Amino acid sequence: MSPYLRLADLEPGEIDRLLALAAEVEANPVSRALAGKVFGLLMLNPSLRTAASFQAGMAQLGGSTVVVQPGAGSWALEFGDGVRMDGATQEHVRDAVPVLSSYVDGLGVRAFAAGASLEADLQDPVIQAMARLCPKPFVSLESAADHPCQALADWRTLDDHEVPKNGGRFVLCWGWHPRPLPYAVPIAAATMAAKRGMEVTVCAPEGFDLPEGALERVRAAGAEPRVFRDPVEACQGAHALYMKAWASPSAYGDPAGHTERVKGLEGWCAEPGWLAGAAPGAVFMHCLPVRRNAEVADTLIDGSASVTLRQAENRLHVQKALLLALLGGRG
Amino acid sequence: MSPYLRLADLEPGEIDRLLALAAEVEANPVSRALAGKVFGLLMLNPSLRTAASFQAGMAQLGGSTVVVQPGAGSWALEFGDGVRMDGATQEHVRDAVPVLSSYVDGLGVRAFAAGASLEADLQDPVIQAMARLCPKPFVSLESAADHPCQALADWRTLDDHEVPKNGGRFVLCWGWHPRPLPYAVPIAAATMAAKRGMEVTVCAPEGFDLPEGALERVRAAGAEPRVFRDPVEACQGAHALYMKAWASPSAYGDPAGHTERVKGLEGWCAEPGWLAGAAPGAVFMHCLPVRRNAEVADTLIDGSASVTLRQAENRLHVQKALLLALLGGRG
Amino acid sequence: MSPYLRLADLEPGEIDRLLALAAEVEANPVSRALAGKVFGLLMLNPSLRTAASFQAGMAQLGGSTVVVQPGAGSWALEFGDGVRMDGATQEHVRDAVPVLSSYVDGLGVRAFAAGASLEADLQDPVIQAMARLCPKPFVSLESAADHPCQALADWRTLDDHEVPKNGGRFVLCWGWHPRPLPYAVPIAAATMAAKRGMEVTVCAPEGFDLPEGALERVRAAGAEPRVFRDPVEACQGAHALYMKAWASPSAYGDPAGHTERVKGLEGWCAEPGWLAGAAPGAVFMHCLPVRRNAEVADTLIDGSASVTLRQAENRLHVQKALLLALLGGRG
Numbered sequence: 001m002s003p004y005l006r007l008a009d010l011e012p013g014e015i016d017r018l019l020a021l022a023a024e025v026e027a028n029p030v031s032r033a034l035a036g037k038v039f040g041l042l043m044l045n046p047s048l049r050t051a052a053s054f055q056a057g058m059a060q061l062g063g064s065t066v067v068v069q070p071g072a073g074s075w076a077l078e079f080g081d082g083v084r085m086d087g088a089t090q091e092h093v094r095d096a097v098p099v100l101s102s103y104v105d106g107l108g109v110r111a112f113a114a115g116a117s118l119e120a121d122l123q124d125p126v127i128q129a130m131a132r133l134c135p136k137p138f139v140s141l142e143s144a145a146d147h148p149c150q151a152l153a154d155w156r157t158l159d160d161h162e163v164p165k166n167g168g169r170f171v172l173c174w175g176w177h178p179r180p181l182p183y184a185v186p187i188a189a190a191t192m193a194a195k196r197g198m199e200v201t202v203c204a205p206e207g208f209d210l211p212e213g214a215l216e217r218v219r220a221a222g223a224e225p226r227v228f229r230d231p232v233e234a235c236q237g238a239h240a241l242y243m244k245a246w247a248s249p250s251a252y253g254d255p256a257g258h259t260e261r262v263k264g265l266e267g268w269c270a271e272p273g274w275l276a277g278a279a280p281g282a283v284f285m286h287c288l289p290v291r292r293n294a295e296v297a298d299t300l301i302d303g304s305a306s307v308t309l310r311q312a313e314n315r316l317h318v319q320k321a322l323l324l325a326l327l328g329g330r331g
Numbered sequence: 332m333s334p335y336l337r338l339a340d341l342e343p344g345e346i347d348r349l350l351a352l353a354a355e356v357e358a359n360p361v362s363r364a365l366a367g368k369v370f371g372l373l374m375l376n377p378s379l380r381t382a383a384s385f386q387a388g389m390a391q392l393g394g395s396t397v398v399v400q401p402g403a404g405s406w407a408l409e410f411g412d413g414v415r416m417d418g419a420t421q422e423h424v425r426d427a428v429p430v431l432s433s434y435v436d437g438l439g440v441r442a443f444a445a446g447a448s449l450e451a452d453l454q455d456p457v458i459q460a461m462a463r464l465c466p467k468p469f470v471s472l473e474s475a476a477d478h479p480c481q482a483l484a485d486w487r488t489l490d491d492h493e494v495p496k497n498g499g500r501f502v503l504c505w506g507w508h509p510r511p512l513p514y515a516v517p518i519a520a521a522t523m524a525a526k527r528g529m530e531v532t533v534c535a536p537e538g539f540d541l542p543e544g545a546l547e548r549v550r551a552a553g554a555e556p557r558v559f560r561d562p563v564e565a566c567q568g569a570h571a572l573y574m575k576a577w578a579s580p581s582a583y584g585d586p587a588g589h590t591e592r593v594k595g596l597e598g599w600c601a602e603p604g605w606l607a608g609a610a611p612g613a614v615f616m617h618c619l620p621v622r623r624n625a626e627v628a629d630t631l632i633d634g635s636a637s638v639t640l641r642q643a644e645n646r647l648h649v650q651k652a653l654l655l656a657l658l659g660g661r662g
Numbered sequence: 663m664s665p666y667l668r669l670a671d672l673e674p675g676e677i678d679r680l681l682a683l684a685a686e687v688e689a690n691p692v693s694r695a696l697a698g699k700v701f702g703l704l705m706l707n708p709s710l711r712t713a714a715s716f717q718a719g720m721a722q723l724g725g726s727t728v729v730v731q732p733g734a735g736s737w738a739l740e741f742g743d744g745v746r747m748d749g750a751t752q753e754h755v756r757d758a759v760p761v762l763s764s765y766v767d768g769l770g771v772r773a774f775a776a777g778a779s780l781e782a783d784l785q786d787p788v789i790q791a792m793a794r795l796c797p798k799p800f801v802s803l804e805s806a807a808d809h810p811c812q813a814l815a816d817w818r819t820l821d822d823h824e825v826p827k828n829g830g831r832f833v834l835c836w837g838w839h840p841r842p843l844p845y846a847v848p849i850a851a852a853t854m855a856a857k858r859g860m861e862v863t864v865c866a867p868e869g870f871d872l873p874e875g876a877l878e879r880v881r882a883a884g885a886e887p888r889v890f891r892d893p894v895e896a897c898q899g900a901h902a903l904y905m906k907a908w909a910s911p912s913a914y915g916d917p918a919g920h921t922e923r924v925k926g927l928e929g930w931c932a933e934p935g936w937l938a939g940a941a942p943g944a945v946f947m948h949c950l951p952v953r954r955n956a957e958v959a960d961t962l963i964d965g966s967a968s969v970t971l972r973q974a975e976n977r978l979h980v981q982k983a984l985l986l987a988l989l990g991g992r993g
Contacts, residue, residue, distance in 0.1 A: 030367030036692030038718045048405045048427060052397050056369045056434040059395035064721035066714050069404055073731055074710045075951050084955040086840050091951035095963075095970070096710060099950065102975040103718040178417050288430065289406050289422035293415040301426075308426070313433040361698030379736045379758055383728050387700045387765040390726035400735055509748050619761065620737050620753035624746040632757075639757070644764040 003131040003138035004322060005124070007151035008191040008221045015195075019156055021321035021330060022314070025061075029320075034063035037327045040104035041067045041141070042097075042130075044077070045112040049288065049315050050141045050149065054108060057320040063327070066104060070096075079126055097133035106137035106327050113144035113182035115253030121145060121182060122213035137326035145214075147184045149322070150287050151192040153314035154242075157307050158196065160314070161283050163239045165197040169279070171238045173231050174204035175295030176268045177245030180258035183214050185287050189242050190214075194223035201226045203234035205265055211249040231270065236277040242285040243270045243296050271297040275305060283307045334462035334469035335653060336455070338482035339522040339552045346526075350487055352652035352661060353645070356392075360651075365394035368658050371435035372398045372472065373428075373461075375408070376443040380619065380646050381472045381480065385439060388651040394658070397435060401427075410457055428464035437468035437658050444475035444513035446584030452476060452513060453544035468657035476545075478515045480653070481618050482523040484645035485573075488638050489527065491645070492614050494570045496528040500610070502569045504562050505535035506626030507599045508576030511589035514545050516618050520573050521545075525554035532557045534565035536596055542580040562601065567608040573616040574601045574627050602628040606636060614638045665793035665800035666984060667786070669813035670853040670883045677857075681818055683983035683992060684976070687723075691982075696725035699989045702766035703729045703803065704759075704792075706739070707774040711950065711977050712803045712811065716770060719982040725989070728766060732758075741788055759795040768799035768989050775806035775844035777915030783807060783844060784875035799988035807876075809846045811984070812949050813854040815976035816904075819969055820858065822976070823945050825901045827859040831941070833900045835893050836866035837957030838930045839907030842920035845876050847949050851904050852876075856885035863888045865896035867927055873911040893932065898939040904947040905932045905958050933959040937967060945969045 007015070025031075039058050041051055055065045070077040070091075077096055078089035085092065101107055109130050113121040127143035140148050158168075170193035172186060186202075190210075193200050200223040202210055209227065218225050228234035235241055251257030275282055284305040290296055301308060324330040338346070356362075370389050372382055386396045401408040401422075408427055409420035416423065432438055440461050444452040458474035471479050489499075501524035503517055517533075521541075524531050531554040533541055540558060549556050559565035566572055582588030606613055615636040621627055632639060655661040669677070687693075701720050703713055717727045732739045732753075739758055740751035747754065763769055771792050775783040789805035802810050820830075832855035834848060848864075852872075855862050862885040864872055871889060880887050890896035897903055913919030937944055946967040952958055963970060986992040 036722055036724075038721050040714065040718075043404065046404060046406055046421075048399060048401075048422060049430060051404070052371065052399055052431055052434050055395075055397040056371075059369050059397075060367055062367075064395075064717075064726075066717045066721075067404075068710060068714055070710075072403060072734060073705065073708060073713070073729075075708055078954070082955065082960060085953040086838075086956045090708075090953075091710060092954050094954070095950050095952065095974075098971050099711060099974040100714055102971065103714050103978050176417075288426055290426065291416040291421075292409070292423050292425070293413065294417045298413060309429050309433065312426075312430040316434050374735065377735060377737055377752075379730060379732075379753060380761060382735070383702065383730055383762055383765050386726075386728040387702075390700050390728075391698055393698075395726075398735075403734060507748075619757055621757065622747040622752075623740070623754050623756070624744065625748045629744060640760050640764065643757075643761040647765050 004148055005127060005131060005140045005143065006146045007148045007188065008195050015155065018152060018318060018321045018325060019159065021324055022156055022317040025320040026317045029060050032062035033324060033328050034058060034061040037063040037105045039063065039065050039323060039327065040100050040107040041065055042100060042107060042109045043067060043069050045110050047110060049312050050110060053316040053319055057316050057323060061320060061323060068100060093130060094133060097130050101134045101136045104136065106139065107134050108139040108141045110141035111143055113184065115182065118211060118249060118252040122211065139322065142184055144182060145184055145187055147188040149315060149319055150185060151188040152318040153311055154189060154285065155192050155196055156314045156318055157285065157311045158240060160310060161307060163283060168198040168239045169201065169237055170198040170240050170242065171201045171203060171234050172242045172244065173234060173270065174208050174268060175243045175245045175270060176262055176265050177291055177295055180247030180251055180253065180255060181245050183210065183246055185244050186210060186246050187214050187217050189244065190218045190225065191221040194218050194221035199223060201228055201234050203228040203231050205229065205268060207248045207250060207261060231274045232276060235274050238278045238282055240283050240285055241275060241278065244287065245295050269294055269297055270300050272300050272303055285311060288312055335479055336458060336462060336471045336474065337477045338479045338519065339526050346486065349483060349649060349652045349656060350490065352655055353487055353648040356651040357648045360391050363393035364655060364659050365389060365392040368394040368436045370394065370396050370654060370658065371431050371438040372396055373431060373438060373440045374398060374400050376441050378441060380643050381441060384647040384650055388647050388654060392651060392654060399431065424461055425464060428461050432465045432467045435467065437470065438465050439470040439472045441472035442474055444515065446513065449542060449580060449583040453542065470653065473515055475513060476515055476518055478519040480646060480650055481516060482519040483649040484642055485520060485616065486523050486527055487645045487649055488616065488642045489571060491641060492638060494614060499529040499570045500532065500568055501529040501571050501573065502532045502534060502565050503573045503575065504565060504601065505539050505599060506574045506576045506601060507593055507596050508622055508626055511578030511582055511584065511586060512576050514541065514577055516575050517541060517577050518545050518548050520575065521549045521556065522552040525549050525552035530554060532559055532565050534559040534562050536560065536599060538579050538581060538592060562605045563607060566605050569609045569613055571614050571616055572606060572609065575618065576626050600625055600628055601631050603631050603634055616642060619643055666810055667789060667793060667802045667805065668808045669810045669850065670857050677817065680814060680980065680983045680987060681821065683986055684818055684979040687982040688979045691722050694724035695986060695990050696720060696723040699725040699767045701725065701727050701985060701989065702762050702769040703727055704762060704769060704771045705729060705731050707772050709772060711974050712772060715978040715981055719978050719985060723982060723985060730762065755792055756795060759792050763796045763798045766798065768801065769796050770801040770803045772803035773805055775846065777844065780873060780911060780914040784873065801984065804846055806844060807846055807849055809850040811977060811981055812847060813850040814980040815973055816851060816947065817854050817858055818976045818980055819947065819973045820902060822972060823969060825945060830860040830901045831863065831899055832860040832902050832904065833863045833865060833896050834904045834906065835896060835932065836870050836930060837905045837907045837932060838924055838927050839953055839957055842909030842913055842915065842917060843907050845872065845908055847906050848872060848908050849876050849879050851906065852880045852887065853883040856880050856883035861885060863890055863896050865890040865893050867891065867930060869910050869912060869923060893936045894938060897936050900940045900944055902945050902947055903937060903940065906949065907957050931956055931959055932962050934962050934965055947973060950974055
């Protein structure tokens with residue numbers, strides 16, 4: 001299997017096989033399938049679900065994990081090619097990734113968007129460079145412009161709740177957040193839904209439309225995203241409402257500009273009424289962490305439509321499937 | 332077994348069974364009893380003994396651990412119900428605890444006192460809320476107002492040194508410390524001694540008496556605490572001297588006020604002479620970490636009466652017993 | 663086996679046995695030889711290779727590791743004997759090391775130079791005190807004045823590339839670096855080469871000669887170091903060029919003084935031309951992390967002479983050998 005950087009790059013048959021494996025490991029969670037195997041987690045950013053579920057998953061499969069946190073216990077990493085390292089960074093990824101790779105059987109890397117250039121981040125250069133430096137199986141644990149493990153867990157969650165594939169309506173909606181978050185999850189969620197055969201709607205206030213580079217990714221995955229400005233309207237007939245905060249393209253990587261732009265948008269906090277016209281059994285989704293009562297009201301996330309905990313639990317099952325495929329010859 | 336939040340809530344028979352299990356695992360430390368099991372450690376505060384002994388213990392029983400540190404590698408947690416999360420906290424415990432629980436077979440949480448309200452902290456609302464959020468076996472790794480794993484280790488240490496139960500005399504004594512520490516360990520130690528059938532004495536300078544809410548806990552566990560102001564007097568006939576620093580109730584959570592109040596109290600540093608009138612074979616105890624030569628002189632902690640290292644080692648054995656009870660069907 | 667603090671203290675037969683074991687575990691990396699065993703890693707300083715390779719190595723041998731980071735998840739440690747602990751340090755090594763030792767089967771400690779006194783650091787008092795406090799097998803993971811795991815990996819790397827022992831020429835050369843690094847690796851590398859029977863050359867700009875205490879260590883290991891000021895000259899006939907940054911003895915532990923002293927020395931950045939007169943097949947070495955294009959040019963470290971990734975990978979193999987010797991009765 002190639003490096004796992006984007007769900008949208010998988011063949012439909014590969015996705016089916018991973019989901020079948022996920023069902024298998026959920027039914028029989030403990031085995032010795034990866035006994036003696038070690039998976040490395042190179043975490044350049046914080047994590048709860050990702051680090052915990054990969055560690056628990058490897059352990060349940062009889063294997064082990066090694067967590068490396070540059071700048072907190074490990075050296076601060078340099079990414080620039082050819083730079084003279086006379087400043088704060090202490091080790092180049094050109095050394096760190098091959099070295100780590102020589103200790104482990106596979107490597108996962110979390111590297112959020114740098115936030116300096118929207119155009120550059122949408123190309124996802126860092127995770128691609130790191131994947132090229134790694135001769136072992138490689139998994140993106142969220143990059144500047146994708147979050148493929150989340151996408152696979154979300155696909156499975158939609159299946160779990162029998163959300164229709166073809167003809168299913170998926171609404172990705174912006175939520176209020178104090179910080180200008182990158183586009184990794186919006187892209188991952190919308191391309192997943194498109195790849196799954198669903199119609200994709202994106203709902204956001206003026207100024208917060210997804211950048212063109214993100215929309216192109218959705219189109220390439222098979223859907224022409226429709227744009228709405230009103231959440232209740234956007235959710236008419238919807239089978240899934242996926243809330244997520246992201247930056248305005250005009251204030252990308254700019255916290256002060258973001259603070260200005262989100263003033264007056266406090267109403268973009270999802271609540272149960274948004275699903276008034278949705279299809280029967282419509283589900284509410286969020287990748288977590290969520291800013292409660294800012295992005296989403298307690299009444300929605302704690303209500304009966306919410307499948308956020310199932311999304312999170314599915315991280316464990318689909319990632320164990322991925323590990324079996326990558327390290328256990330179950331590809 | 333219910334969530335393990337307080338030793339004093341256990342039935343005597345449960346304590347006996349845990350101590351018998353602890354003896355068993357000390358004699359035969361390595362097994363596969365918890366093979367495939369994963370225990371989560373959610374550490375909101377620093378730890379040496381707790382994190383290391385739970386990790387080592389799970390490994391010796393064939394299982395694994397996942398350590399999550401909010402604010403250092405994981406998201407900063409919010410505890411307030413219903414708050415609008417527009418500030419620094421990034422994930423609510425109402426999401427974090429159920430999510431983590433779905434990855435592991437049991438969860439331990441360390442959440443020290445918030446220090447904002449003495450009354451609130453003595454009710455231990457945070458650890459109780461987290462236990463309610465967790466559908467899996469749950470262990471307090473020290474909360475605002477208790478430290479039940481330490482208490483169990485201390486009980487075993489008293490047994491190891493044949494300190495009498497009924498009629499045994501237990502002295503909890505205040506020591507000088509630069510910071511206003513909470514009442515978790517004083518409460519845990521004194522209620523443990525009371526539950527074990529011992530007479531309980533509390534010795535502290537004026538202004539540093541334990542708050543009424545702490546004393547009530549000791550009474551509920553079966554002892555009427557006697558109060559002394561002079562350590563040598565307090566230790567007349569004592570079988571155990573347990574040193575610990577804590578805040579003045581009048582400067583709880585107030586470092587500057589504490590600094591004022593501990594001026595002139597530098598003599599409250601335990602030394603061998605304090606045990607001059609103690610019972611033969613009396614033991615000196617401390618839960619560690621200890622401020623050497625501030626709380627306790629080297630000569631006492633490194634002397635023959637000291638059982639502090641045995642207390643620390645017993646953490647490993649009693650926690651393995653607890654893990655076998657909670658995760659291994661040995662309850 | 664005694665605490666492993668310096669390669670130079672091993673008998674030649676011990677080194678041979680460890681290298682034979684390393685070959686064995688490289689050929690058959692996965693086993694259950696250390697099943698149920700736990701190795702503690704007490705990391706007082708950052709690490710990539712050390713922490714990751716010990717964790718991966720223990721896992722591949724069927725055992726486990728516990729990582730403790732004082733000041734980041736664990737208590738800040740005090741080293742001074744007899745001090746009154748009324749300040750920022752929270753736990754004394756006299757407590758922390760015996761306690762940790764009671765949870766694990768062996769302990770590794772990383773404790774870099776304090777940088778306050780050159781003379782004191784060269785005596786390596788901290789690691790020696792910690793080794794004395796530990797009743798279990800003990801490994802230095804780099805101390806003020808040695809890095810014995812690196813030295814063993816470097817020895818094996820020289821063997822791998824058939825670098826001659828007796829008559830082999832080993833050049834240790836200073837490189838430009840923004841910070842005044844200690845002498846641990848220079849001492850470890852030069853004493854390793856001397857112990858291996860090689861001629862040792864040290865090349866550095868004026869003011870950056872190794873301190874006398876370091877040179878004595880090299881002499882005690884069997885070589886009289888020759889001193890050069892010109893890297894190309896120093897490398898005439900060399901079989902190995904080992905680059906490393908270190909402090910000027912006159913600015914030891916003094917970042918501002920170091921910044922002054924390295925001005926104008928930017929040319930001390932190793933590049934392929936330095937090996938123009940070297941022996942055929944000469945290897946380029948560095949322990950990593952390296953400041954690329956400051957200490958060493960990309961063209962050299964990424965070129966065919968470079969064996970830096972093999973050095974790093976050998977950390978895994980030699981440390982697994984060491985763990986088998988210390989914890990597995992394979993001494």
